[in-house]
Amino acid sequence: MSWQAPKDYQKRPVAILGAGVLGRRIACTWAAGGYEVQVRDPSTEQRAQCLQYVAENIATYKNLTTATRAGDVQVFEDLEHAVANAWLVIEAVPERLELKISTFATLEQVAPEDCILATNSSSYKSSEMIGKISENTKCRVLNTHYYMPPENMVVELMTDGFTDSAIFPFLSDRFKESGAKPYVARKESTGFIFNRLWAAVKRETLTILSEGVSDAEEIDSLWTEMFIKGGAKPCKTMDQVGLDTVAFIEGHYIAERGLSSTHTTDYLKANYLEQGKLGNKSDKGGLYPPKSKEASTNEAINGPATNGKTSPYPTIIVLDAGLSASEPGNGAGEILQLSTDGSAPKSIVSGQALPDGIAIDHSRSRMFWTCMGEPGDEDGAIYSANLDGSDQHTVIDSGKINTPKQICLDTSAQKIYFCDREGCTVYRCSYSGSDLEVLAKNGGTASYTSGQANAMNWCVGIAVSPSRGKFYWSQKGPSKGGRGRIFCANITTPESKTAESREDIKCIFYGLPEPIDLEVDEHNNRLYWTDRGELPWGNTLSRVDLDDEGLPVLEDPAILPSKLVIARRFHEAIGLQVDAKRNRVYVSDLGGGVYVCDLDGKNKRTIYQDEKRAFTGLALL
Structure with a gap:
């Protein structure tokens, strides 16, 4: 009889x-x-600390799920009562093999017969723990190895050699309900998938250090540039290089170091090279399945195809605040996927309360966006979702912040930076919403109803440059007032200083029309920003070169900011996205337009226009 879910x-x-x-x-x-x-847990102290941890952190964990309510956590000293009627048991006892073996033997006797039995061990395979249980029970035993929630929600699942295969998709779906990200090892292995990847990186890093080839700082810097900023992925990179080239290079290492060729060159020759599967340059593909020649060429030049059609532009994700909708309201906002083939935008998330800023972590296929709520009220929020709008999570719930505006990500640190306009504050938090911290604050909360006097302190746009250790933000000033400013500060708050007292904040521009969104072009060392405000200097796109310290490079320190304008004639410019690899900048505006121009502002053209839309933030897929 096949396995049945509990x-x-x-x-x-x-x-x-x-x-x-x-x-x-x-x-x-x-x-x-x-x-x-x-x-x-047999320890009274551990049980008490468990309940305390849950009480203090459950809200953070719940924001990672779509559950309507959180369940209760109870603690027990006695094992038999703890596992009574359980459908899943996960052991996280000390890493002693004899203890784990006896634990599973006991569980077979006291846990329900349909209960899935799992170990969280990172040191031992579950097959090493099943020596004292029956063959029938072995079929419902497996490894479920967590890393460190909530910062890292990865869980790796692995068979004990007997685990019924139907358990894996069932349990993966249940893990997703809890906010976890499950990965399934296809066979039993000494070490999990990531453990083995990390072991190889660690081993080669130590070898480089021991041979004196490089030092720790240089290795970490190179890793950041290539893998974190550059987004290099092991298997895709090998396909891009060519598997024949990979085998050739590995052959040198094998000969020089006396290594085995079984799992490298021999594996590649037997499974790929002898079949003509050389990677991207081959019609037969490589580690990844083959693509059509036309699609591969177009993607290499212009990015992924959209809806099965090639396009000279990437897909655009843009926010519609809902201000120009047929029935404007606090829930009329949408997140739209915009193609450039003339078709109507596709709504992927609706019912949003004035969405304003959006950013994407492509390595995690996850987007994050802000909703302003009612300006002046502490009902703003931040959300995240998959790129198709599914698996939505609340990062920061209503009631904690005022009017969150533009947003950006430090993907390597998994941090969100955002500005709170009426809150007059620049914030940073983790992807889960935890560790919310104030980076800059302008004298307390400003009242939306008290006129424009407080608008000088309103924080709006945000950008971060991890390589320079700097973040930037705009304070737009009064509407059409020509008193906007751009500031920068160090990512790390100076020791013993607070958001209000820190002395490393610099005003790098003042007298701007009404600066909104910002972005740092790391590749070309430039800062871009959009301005609303009055013509002729408002409704524009501007840029300035940055030096190694992240400060503007100006031949004349007294240069007027208007001299930095590179593109004009937008209609209340808001969103901004730099695509340095394709030499393009994208801008969206409240007039319902999305535009593109070259990095120097030339060849500006309208991609999409709809007077029934009011676009704010945008991002690129």
């Missing part, structure tokens, strides 16, 4: 054995997903 699992608890640092975090994930959780 009966009524939605109504049954998840049991966690061990209330230590990781056990309590695992408990939080399942409670956040709406499940009742029963945690067993």
Whole structure:
């Protein structure tokens, strides 16, 4: 008889054995997903600390899920009561093999017969723990290895050699309900997928250091440029280089170091090279399946095709604030996917309360956006979702911030930077919404109803340059007032200083029409920004070169900001996105237009125009 999912699992608890640092975090994930959780630990102190951790952190975990309610967490000293009626048991007991073997033997006796039994061990394969249980029970045992929630929600699943294959898709779906990101190892392995990747990186890094080829700082800097900023991925990079070239290079290492060729050149020759699968240059593909010649050429030049059609532009994700909708309102905003083939935009998220800023972490296929809510009220919020709008999470819920505006990401640090206009504040937080911190604050909250006097302190646009250790923001000033400013400060707040007292803040521009969004072009060392404001210097796109310290490079320090304008005639310019690889800049405006021009502002053209739209932030796929 094939494996069947545990009966009524939605109504049954998840049991966690061990209330230590990781056990309590695992408990939080399942409670956040709406499940009742029963945690067993023989230590009174650990049980108390578990409950305290859950009480203090459950809101953060729940923001990572779509659950309507969080489940309760109970703690037990006795194992038998903790696992009673559980549909899933995850052991997180100390890493002693004999203890784990005896734990599974006990679970076979006291846990329900349809209960899935899992180990969170990173040191031992589950096959090493099943020596004292029956063949039938071995079919429902596996590894479920967490890393460190909530900062890292990856969970790797791996068979014990007997695990019923139907368990993996079922359990993967349940993990997603708890906000986790499951990855399934296709066979049993000594070390999980990421563990083995990291082991290889670590081993070669130490070899480089021991041979005196480089130092730690240089290695980390190169890694940041190539893999974090550059987005290089192991398998795609090998396909781009060519698998024949990869084999040739590996052959040199094998000969020089006396290495085995079994899992490198021999594997490539037998499975790819002898079949003509050389990577991107081959019609037969490589590690990835083949693409058509036309699609591959177009993607290399212009980016991925849109809706099966080639396009000289990437797909655009743009926010419609809903201000020009047939029925304007606080919930009329949308996130739209915009093609350039003349077709109507596709709505991927609707019902948004004045969405304003959006940014994408392409390495995680995740977008983040702000909703202003009612300006002046503390009802702004930040959300995230997959790029198709699915799997929506609340990053920062209504009631914590005022009017969040533009947003940007430090993808390597997994940090969100954003400005709160009426809050007169620049914030930073983690992708999960935790660690919310004030980076700059202008004398407290300004009242929206008290006139334009406070508008000098309104923070709007935001950009970050991790390579320079700087972040930038705009304070737009009064509407059409010509008193806008752009500031910068160090990413790290000076020791013993606060957001209000820090002395590293510099005003790099003043007297601007009404600066809104900002972006740093890391490739060409430039800062771009959009301006609203009055003609002739308002409704424009400007740029300035940056030096190594992230400050403007000006031949004449007294140069007027108007001399930095590179493109004009927008209609209340808001959103900004630099595409340095294709020599393009994209701008969106409240007049319902999306535009593109070269990096120097030339060849400006309208991509899309609709007077029934009021576009704010935009991003590129």
